Amino acid sequence: GAGVSQSPSNKVTEKGKDVELRCDPISGHTALYWYRQRLGQGLEFLIYFQGNSAPDKSGLPSDRFSAERTGESVSTLTIQRTQQEDSAVYLCASSQGHGVFTLHFGNGTRLTVT
Amino acid sequence: GQQVMQIPQYQHVQEGEDFTTYCNSSTTLSNIQWYKQRPGGHPVFLIQLVKSGEVKKQKRLTFQFGEAKKNSSLHITATQTTDVGTYFCAAVPTDSWGKFQFGAGTQVVVTP
Numbered sequence: 001g002a003g004v005s006q007s008p009s010n011k012v013t014e015k016g017k018d019v020e021l022r023c024d025p026i027s028g029h030t031a032l033y034w035y036r037q038r039l040g041q042g043l044e045f046l047i048y049f050q051g052n053s054a055p056d057k058s059g060l061p062s063d064r065f066s067a068e069r070t071g072e073s074v075s076t077l078t079i080q081r082t083q084q085e086d087s088a089v090y091l092c093a094s095s096q097g098h099g100v101f102t103l104h105f106g107n108g109t110r111l112t113v114t
Numbered sequence: 115g116q117q118v119m120q121i122p123q124y125q126h127v128q129e130g131e132d133f134t135t136y137c138n139s140s141t142t143l144s145n146i147q148w149y150k151q152r153p154g155g156h157p158v159f160l161i162q163l164v165k166s167g168e169v170k171k172q173k174r175l176t177f178q179f180g181e182a183k184k185n186s187s188l189h190i191t192a193t194q195t196t197d198v199g200t201y202f203c204a205a206v207p208t209d210s211w212g213k214f215q216f217g218a219g220t221q222v223v224v225t226p
Contacts, residue, residue: 033214042120042202042218043157056213091156101206102147103214105156 004106021077025094033093120217134189135220137203147204
């Protein structure tokens with residue numbers, strides 16, 4: 001596609017429910033990132049995928065968070081047993097990788113946990 | 115772990131004035147990037163700096179990478195209302211290519 005696509009754009013869920021967020025990176029981009037941005041705050045690194053290498057999961061805040069990536073395409077971020085503090089915009093970004101790391105961001109998924 | 119500090123967090127500028135925002139890292143960086151996020155939007159790449167002491171210009175924006183590769187600055191001259199947004203630096207440490215750490219951002223408000 002022309003850009004990074006994220007779905008849904010908005011998600012409202014009840015506390016305790018599981019949610020799944022999807023990211024379609026730019027075709028051919030080998031690197032994919034998830035960031036979390038709370039209201040008025042900076043970007044908090046969550047996880048980084050590079051090609052077929054093991055992902056860097058060092059930013060995941062708890063074991064309720066997990067992410068998968070199918071080859072070098074779609075990624076899903078799953079949050080289990082959501083809590084109110086999980087409310088934020090979840091941004092996905094991709095880059096070409098192979099030494100080129102300019103990030104191209106999607107429009108994000110705004111998650112609200114009630 | 116690496117810390118990336120941005121100052122100021124908030125900048126209120128009169129149209130036509132200049133201002134500078136600063137980004138400081140606790141560790142030496144392989145490169146640094148700057149992004150702009152308009153209100154309600156997503157971050158958009160502006161520039162990448164790689165070399166020690168590097169200076170790059172984009173129209174009214176001047177970006178600089180420190181000699182020690184631990185800090186960077188963004189200077190905007192003759193601010194316009196289109197400059198409104200939050201400016202983030204994104205640091206890549208020398209030991210972790212591709213793993214960006216973003217600063218908290220400088221939110222810029224421009225008064226006509």
